[in-house]
Amino acid sequence: MLSDNIRKYRKKFNLTQEALARKANISYNTVIKLETDAITDPRMKTLIKLADAFRITLDELVGREIGKH
Secondary structure, three states, X not given: OHHHHHHHHHHHOOOOHXXXXXXXXXXXXXXXXXXXXOOOOOOHHHHHHHXXXXXXXXXXXXXXXXXXX
């Protein structure tokens, strides 16, 4: 879900993986690994940087729907 959402928002904002890495101030390799599920438990700091880069909430980034268990 996270990898799909990162890819979805990156494409929505017309960003390359490299441009997203620069905008979020994370490594290009990290973006690639997140989009391919090579990183399955990213650091909170990384998630916050991505959400900020996309101007979305953490819940939106990870696909969490409040009230759904």
